[in-house]
Amino acid sequence: MLNLVLFGPPGAGKGTQSEKLIDKYKLVHLSTGDLLRSEIKAGTELGLRAKALMDQGLLVPDEVVIGMIDNKLKENKQAAGFIFDGFPRTVNQAEALDTLLEENGTAISAMVALEVEAEELTRRLLERGKTSGRPDDQNEELIRKRVQEYNEKTLPVANYYQGQGKFTSVYGIGAIEEIFEKICTAIEKSAV
Numbered sequence: 001m002l003n004l005v006l007f008g009p010p011g012a013g014k015g016t017q018s019e020k021l022i023d024k025y026k027l028v029h030l031s032t033g034d035l036l037r038s039e040i041k042a043g044t045e046l047g048l049r050a051k052a053l054m055d056q057g058l059l060v061p062d063e064v065v066i067g068m069i070d071n072k073l074k075e076n077k078q079a080a081g082f083i084f085d086g087f088p089r090t091v092n093q094a095e096a097l098d099t100l101l102e103e104n105g106t107a108i109s110a111m112v113a114l115e116v117e118a119e120e121l122t123r124r125l126l127e128r129g130k131t132s133g134r135p136d137d138q139n140e141e142l143i144r145k146r147v148q149e150y151n152e153k154t155l156p157v158a159n160y161y162q163g164q165g166k167f168t169s170v171y172g173i174g175a176i177e178e179i180f181e182k183i184c185t186a187i188e189k190s191a192v
Contacts, residue, residue, distance in 0.1 A: 001106045002027065002081030002191055005088070007158065008114030009150040010143070011124040012172045013179065014085065017114065020180050021083055021187075028076045031085040035068040036060060046071070066096050073104050081109070089153060094160045110190035111161040112183050114172035121147050166190055 002025055008014045022029055036054075039047030046067045050060045065087065073082070088094040101107050116124075122143050129137030136142050161167040168186035172179055 001079070001109075002187070003084070003101065003106060003109050004081070004187065005084045005108055005111040005161070006114070007111060007154060008172060009116065009121055009147045011121040011128065011147075012114035012116045013176070014114060016176060017180060017183055018083055018085060020176075021183065024184065025187075026080040027083045028072070028079045028081070029085060030069060030072055030082050030087070032065055032068075032087040035065070035072060039068050039071075044071075062090075062093050062096055065093075066100055069097070070100055070104075073100070084108075088157055091156050091160050094157050108161070108164075108166055110187050111158070111167050112186050112190075113158055113167070113169050114179070114183075115169050116172040118144070118147050120173060 004021065004025075004027065006014050006018055006021070018029060021027060036047075036050050040051045041047070046064055050064050050068075053060055053064075069087070076082075084097070088097050098108065122140060125137045125143045126140065128134075129139075136146065158167055168190055170179065170182045170186055
């Protein structure tokens, strides 16, 4: 089973590359945002707990998110693997994910981080903001804050996977296909 964590700051190209990876490796996409919305819509116990917290402006605790991921793993036992999007964001989440995957007889195969300079990210997000309608893609100050927060909070997670020999960095500037090939090479080296 191939389980990937695709990392990168906002605007690095994770969405574009995720789609290509899902198609090539036949992976199930695990986006924590999508999981939360679907559990809430389905009215599950975890979804109701998450909604109650979100309605109060509170973050959904890790154990609720891990529970949702566990449900998705169990629903997709025959999957070739999973690609994790937006999770884990902290070392505690990475440790909890490792435990959960171990309980399900699998593990993270590789973590690939798309590296893109801050100026390029800002340019890409401002460009995306012209068509996305997202206010956080149209404000340069907010963009810089999001990138800074990513850099501060996710670096320890990269170090965590580096300690397991599962971390690879890929330069995320260039032709989409060239970047995709670099990611595939990194995956195939790490996941062997």
